[in-house]
Amino acid sequence: MAVFAVTTATGRNWEPTRGIREQQGWDQHAKFADGLVDRGVIMFGGPIGSADDEEVALLAVESADEKELRSVFAEDPWVLNGVLRIKEVRPWTVWLDGR
Structure with missing residues (x-):
């Protein structure tokens, strides 16, 4: 498996007057992301x-x-739902990992 640095950015439906946890669909997004952590897709x-x-x-x-x-x-x-988008994906060679 390869490691990538992924930067996300606001999408067309991001509400700039709301905090990150007040964005529409936060609970569903958080559950999805937690699932990726559990599966080992998101390292940190x-x-x-x-x-x-x-x-x-x-x-x-x-x-x-x-x-x-x-x-x-x-x-x-x-x-x-257009709240978030992938801005950049870059291959990452991790040399230091203290986890």
Whole structure:
């Protein structure tokens, strides 16, 4: 499996006046993300930047390839509803891992 650095960003339906946990469909998105953690897809991740930034989160993700990764994340309720989008996917060679 390869490791990728995935940056997510606000989608067309992101409500800028609401916090991340007040966005429409938060519970469904959180359940989806927790499932990816349980399956070992998401290694670690979380919000980055400030509330004014376009970027929402940075994730370390294990996947066979970028196509598979994008296919998995396409099922995220936030992605399906335009709240969130994948901004960037970059291959990542992890040299340091203290987990």
